Amino acid sequence: xxxxxxxxxxxxxxxxxxxxxxxxxxxxxxxxxxxxxxxxxxxxxxxxxxxxxxxxxxxxxxxxxxxxxxxxxxxxxxxxxxxxxxxxxxxxxxxxxxxxxxxxxxxxxxxxxxxxxxxxxxxxxxxxxxxxxxxxxxxxxxxxxxxxxxxxxxxxxxxxxxxxxxxxxxxxxxxxxxxxxxxxxxxxxxxxxxxxxxxxxxxxxxxxxxxxxxxxxxxxxxxxxxxxxxxxx
Numbered sequence: 285x286x287x288x289x290x291x292x293x294x295x296x297x298x299x300x301x302x303x304x305x306x307x308x309x310x311x312x313x314x315x316x317x318x319x320x321x322x323x324x325x326x327x328x329x330x331x332x333x334x335x336x337x338x339x340x341x342x343x344x345x346x347x348x349x350x351x352x353x354x355x356x357x358x359x360x361x362x363x364x365x366x367x368x369x370x371x372x373x374x375x376x377x378x379x380x381x382x383x384x385x386x387x388x389x390x391x392x393x394x395x396x397x398x399x400x401x402x403x404x405x406x407x408x409x410x411x412x413x414x415x416x417x418x419x420x421x422x423x424x425x426x427x428x429x430x431x432x433x434x435x436x437x438x439x440x441x442x443x444x445x446x447x448x449x450x451x452x453x454x455x456x457x458x459x460x461x462x463x464x465x466x467x468x469x470x471x472x473x474x475x476x477x478x479x480x481x482x483x484x485x486x487x488x489x490x491x492x493x494x495x496x497x498x499x500x501x502x503x504x505x506x507x508x509x510x511x512x513x514x515x516x517x
Contacts, residue, residue, distance in 0.1 A: 287374075287466070289467055290465065290470075290471070293471075294333065294374060300483055302336060304322070304333065306485050307373055309485045310376070310379070310380055310485050313380040314387075316387040316391075321363055322344040323352075323356060324346055324347075325347065325348065326346045352436050353439075356420060356424075367387075367416055367417065370413040370415070370436060371412060377477070379488065382400060383412045387414050390414040393450040395449060396440070397419055397440040398452065399414070400451065400452040401451075405453050405456070405457050406459065406489070407492075407493070408461070409465075410463065415447075422447075423436075426439070458493060460503075463477075463492065470509060472505050473505040473506050477496075480495050
């Protein structure tokens with residue numbers, strides 16, 4: 285709830301449901317995911333997120349607001365997770381098939397960490413990261429830099445000598461599209477996409493892509509929004 289650019293963003297309305305509900309329902313269709321858990325904070329403002337999780341019938345776990353890596357580690361321990369799939373809650377177009385694809389490559393290659401982000405070929409907002417509980421514990425134990433604690437996974441890409449990395453890439457580059465929620469402009473675009481796709485959460489990412497290609501002016505709603513840098517620059 286403490287987002288600086290768009291306070292309370294994950295509980296905002298998106299076509300008749302909260303953003304968080306859209307994310308959770310889409311992830312529940314990923315066949316290789318055993319359980320969806322919301323890792324929120326112990327801030328009183330996030331009581332509302334815990335209530336929403338109860339309404340949705342999914343588990344939530346509360347931890348540090350600033351040390352997100354510790355929050356992830358403690359959540360994984362509490363759930364007994366062997367493999368953790370990291371999805372940020374401000375991505376209401378997250379695609380269960382792309383999530384499954386990333387997990388499948390991670391499993392086939394016996395990797396420690398896998399993602400579909402490096403290099404970015406999919407629109408921002410379809411990001412999926414997968415890592416073993418052992419790799420997460422190593423990062424939790426050894427990561428010292430503030431950006432490594434806040435963003436959970438930079439430790440892996442910054443120490444390729446320690447972890448086996450694999451990457452899932454798309455067949456074409458759609459990385460210019462921005463389907464994540466940080467600003468009012470982002471929300472306007474996401475609401476337009478959901479509206480055109482019947483305000484369901486069952487549409488495929490390629491359905492959203494078809495809308496963007498049919499109505500190129502939609503992309504102009506949020507192309508100027510700058511993504512916050514992981515290193516805080």
